[in-house]
Amino acid sequence: ALPPRGPRPRQVCAHxxxxxxxxxxxxxxADASHAARVVNALxxxxxxxxxxxxxxxxxxxxxxxxxxxxxxxxxxxxxAGTLMTENAFYPIFxxxxxxxxxxxxxxxxxxxLLLLALCALAFVTRAQAVALFGAVLAAPLVLEWTxxxxxxxxxxxxxxxxxxxxxxxxxxxxxxxxxxxxxxxLGW
Numbered sequence: 001a002l003p004p005r006g007p008r009p010r011q012v013c014a015h016x017x018x019x020x021x022x023x024x025x026x027x028x029x030a031d032a033s034h035a036a037r038v039v040n041a042l043x044x045x046x047x048x049x050x051x052x053x054x055x056x057x058x059x060x061x062x063x064x065x066x067x068x069x070x071x072x073x074x075x076x077x078x079x080a081g082t083l084m085t086e087n088a089f090y091p092i093f094x095x096x097x098x099x100x101x102x103x104x105x106x107x108x109x110x111x112x113l114l115l116l117a118l119c120a121l122a123f124v125t126r127a128q129a130v131a132l133f134g135a136v137l138a139a140p141l142v143l144e145w146t147x148x149x150x151x152x153x154x155x156x157x158x159x160x161x162x163x164x165x166x167x168x169x170x171x172x173x174x175x176x177x178x179x180x181x182x183x184x185x186l187g188w
Contacts, residue, residue, distance in 0.1 A: 014092075014125040015085040018043060033083075040087035041080040047071050047091035050098040057101065092122045096132055105145055107156040116163055137164060160174050 022035035035162040051071035055064035071094065080084050096118045119136055122129035140157045175181070 013085070015088045016123060018088050019083070028086055036083055037081050040083065044077055044080045044087045044090050045072055047094040050094040054094075054098045054101055061074040089122065089125045089129070092118065093129070093132075096122055096136075100136060100139060103160075104139060106130070107160070109159050112157070113163070116160065133164065137161070140156070 015117050019039055022039045023032040026032045048068040048071050052064050054069035055067035059067070076086055076090065078102045096115070099111065099118050103115045111139040115136060119129065119132045122132055137160070140154060140160070144154055
């Protein structure tokens with residue numbers, strides 16, 4: 001089915017914001033395109049840092065370095081030379097995974113808010129990242145279920161669930177107040 005006619009809803013997208021300095025700093029369109037490709041290559045390669053930090057928590061530094069190398073030795077890095085949102089999404093996803101590990105280790109308010117902020121950044125980069133919110137909400141429950149013998153409580157996760165619940169309610173109320181369809185929350 002085709003999307004409804006009329007004005008498309010406004011949607012924030014992080015990838016053009018990432019590339020905008022490349023276009024602002026050069027004069028010709030060709031140079032701006034090359035600069036944007038450099039920014040994309042740097043963005044996708046920046047995924048090595050969260051992968052290395054996450055790997056260092058479980059293996060020796062040499063093996064963690066190997067994990068970081070493999071993080072950029074994957075087929076999607078071919079897209080680094082193109083202007084696609086995957087280049088920005090890949091490192092953001094790696095940071096979300098690292099933040100989730102940190103929050104699962106010790107669910108402080110700061111770590112939970114950082115995790116939600118990274119999920120929101122991933123969402124404004126690619127709308128498919130809405131699935132990360134479901135994964136983040138399910139992770140404490142799965143951890144609690146798998147560690148049944150250890151006395152771990154879900155009470156430490158109240159801020160996460162509270163912020164997500166309040167945020168969801170606010171989004172629905174704003175959509176309703178504007179007279180917009182609530183089915184368009186995730187964009188087209």
